[in-house]
Amino acid sequence: MKTPAISILMAVRNEEEHLQAAVDSIRRQTLSDWEMIIVDDGSTDATPAILEDAARNDSRIKILRQEPLGLVTALCKGMQQCRSDYIARMDGDDICHPRRLEKQWAHLENHPGLALVATNIRYFPSHQVRGGMRHYEIWQNGLVNDDLIRRDLFVESPFTQPSVMFRKNAVVAVGGYQENSWGEDYDLWLRLALAGYRFARIPETLFFWREHGNRLTHLAEEFTLNAFRRCKAHYLKQSYLKDYDTVTLWGSGLEGKEWRKTLEKLKITVHRWIDIDPRKIGQTIHGAKVEDPDVLKPGSGPMLITIGVRGARELVRQKSAELGLVEGVDYVCVT
Amino acid sequence: MDIVMQRGAFGSGEHETTVSCLEMIEQLDLQGKRVLDLGSGTGILGIAASLCGARDILCVDIDPDAVANARENCRLNKIDEGTVRHLAGTLDDVQENRFDIVLANIYGDILIDLCNDLVEKVNPDGTLLLSGILWEYNFDVRNLYEQASCEVTKNRLMDEFSTILLTKS
Incomplete structure (x- = not known):
């Protein structure tokens, strides 16, 4: 046939x-x-x-x-x-x-x-x-x-x-x-x-x-969202995060905290948070400092964008471009 | 068929679904018939029905601006005011029944919602010309109207939209 x-x-x-x-x-x-x-x-x-x-x-x-x-x-x-x-x-x-x-x-x-x-x-x-x-x-x-x-x-x-x-x-x-x-x-x-x-x-x-x-x-x-996070983290560990055991998360809200938990199970520790909320900057969340986006520099390790708010991705991209960060290298959007 | 249309917000008859309706209207026997045009917009289908010999046409649109526009287009095409009448409202506002032909160039999901009420407006052996049906609704519309004792006589599928011609049994 x-x-x-x-x-x-x-x-x-x-x-x-x-x-x-x-x-x-x-x-x-x-x-x-x-x-x-x-x-x-x-x-x-x-x-x-x-x-x-x-x-x-x-x-x-x-x-x-x-x-x-x-x-x-x-x-x-x-x-x-x-x-x-x-x-x-x-x-x-x-x-x-x-x-x-x-x-x-x-x-x-x-x-x-x-x-x-x-x-x-x-x-x-x-x-x-x-x-x-x-x-x-x-x-x-x-x-x-x-x-x-x-x-x-x-x-x-x-x-x-x-x-x-x-x-x-x-x-x-x-x-x-x-x-x-x-x-x-x-x-x-x-x-x-x-x-x-x-x-x-x-x-x-x-x-x-x-x-x-x-x-x-x-x-x-x-x-469910949780399964999605686990799936993403599983493949991030094999790709973007392959050579790292620490990561920066931009977005320290509920979504970011869920990401921290998911990554922790894969033995990847959050060593820094980035947030634009002035009440959060300077605080320590789960042992990691919350910093202002302005501290970000190209080539300073992997970062995941974990802001749960719709529309935030474009603002992050804008700000990152101003700071000279390259998407896929200096950061990856996961929300 | 030559129809003069004002340029405006309600479509001037170039859209594939309108063209498809006009082509099907030309093939219908409209001589002396009573027609309901639901979602009449510019009034182009009602005008076409009139030019094809329909005796009494009721154009219904929910948008009063569209109704004013349809009135103006009827005037431009020298359609007798007694032949094409206009109503700003919905199907619920149509008190009359027993139309020979129902034209409805509206969205498929609305045709699904209105199925029974629309079929009720048509005489036995009457015709329904349904259009403005996006591809994804074509099957569901046909299926539903067949369940409401109509028979599909034509099903025309275009790039994005479709037109269904039915006869009420």
């Missing part, structure tokens, strides 16, 4: 409400040379019937079943069956623009040095979308190239998982999807980034991300 241009990889559990729409949006793609591997992770609703129907109507769709073993197991199982080296991820409740596959495929074809291409995303339905999600959407869509994605790599997950298309060989080379106590997608992006693989984003809205009350991201412990 001829290898299709793209393998679409989807894992579902109890997605009867929106699955048909998701599958339909794939079947309407302008690029039709694809196979779709859908792993049913132990659904107990009408999902199996919808999938059977879909596979019966379209020979490009292949269904795999497993007991409810979880997303990572399902994705690994499905990926083994993907015959193309281009894998487009998709979820059972989202919608693709009809040109999504065509454009992502062309982008990877034309840029052999890229391991992954994302697109702009848009949350829907609009009445379900709260402020924080809009900020996330704007932030993510603003990461328009590899440099910006890398600069903000430790801020949040830079990609919506079901919106990406990646090269299977790159993902396999870094160990594929892995089970951790944090999100498997962010974990994978960080491993790809640290291994030197390059990313891109097509600046067009080709993926629509459905928001509903019960989506996994709100429920699962893996996605």
Whole structure:
């Protein structure tokens, strides 16, 4: 059998409400040379019937079943069956623009040095979308190239998982999807980034991300802020903080204090705090002095920006530029 | 179809969703029909319906400035005041029923919220032309209106928006 241009990889559990729409949006793609591997992770609703129907109507769709073993197991199982080296991820409740596959495929074809291409995303339905999600959407869509994605790599997950298309060989080379106590997608992006693989984003809205009350991201412990911090710290220790056992944290509020705890478990000590709050400057927090940003000099050791307030990142960047600090060298934003 | 439009804040008919509506209106049999245009904006769809032979058109928009603009556009196109009527308000303010055709070039999530009320305004065998539907809402809108005893006769998907033509059974 001829290898299709793209393998679409989807894992579902109890997605009867929106699955048909998701599958339909794939079947309407302008690029039709694809196979779709859908792993049913132990659904107990009408999902199996919808999938059977879909596979019966379209020979490009292949269904795999497993007991409810979880997303990572399902994705690994499905990926083994993907015959193309281009894998487009998709979820059972989202919608693709009809040109999504065509454009992502062309982008990877034309840029052999890229391991992954994302697109702009848009949350829907609009009445379900709260402020924080809009900020996330704007932030993510603003990461328009590899440099910006890398600069903000430790801020949040830079990609919506079901919106990406990646090269299977790159993902396999870094160990594929892995089970951790944090999100498997962010974990994978960080491993790809640290291994030197390059990313891109097509600046067009080709993926629509459905928001509903019960989506996994709100429920699962893996996605709590704490898990995110642990994941970031784990990979910072292997990269930016590799040769250090002490660090400066800019931001000594609640977020900064949580970071101190997380880093301490990895045997990295906070030896200095930076804060703009005049009441804090001069104080000692957990054995480390709080200092004014004006004391900062280039080349004086690693610093993480741990200010929890939205919008602070840009102010820090401004101030750091005035002080001659270089992002990625003198500091990394982690919030 | 030649329509004269004022330039203004309410779109002058160049948007893909408006163009799509105009093309579908041209293909409908509007001769002597009663039409509701919900979210009428500039009034362009109502004007088009009138030029295609519709007898009685009610243009409804929540924005009074849009309604004033639509009135002016009707005047520019020499549409008889008895043919196209205007109402500043929402669907709740429309007392009349039994329209032959409902035009609604508004957002998909609003079409979802209004589904039952909108279908109720249409005669059996009547037509609903729904547009302004962003891609991500297309499936949900079709699904919901089909559940409300409508049949999809056309589903046109454009770059960003989509248009759905339905018949009420």
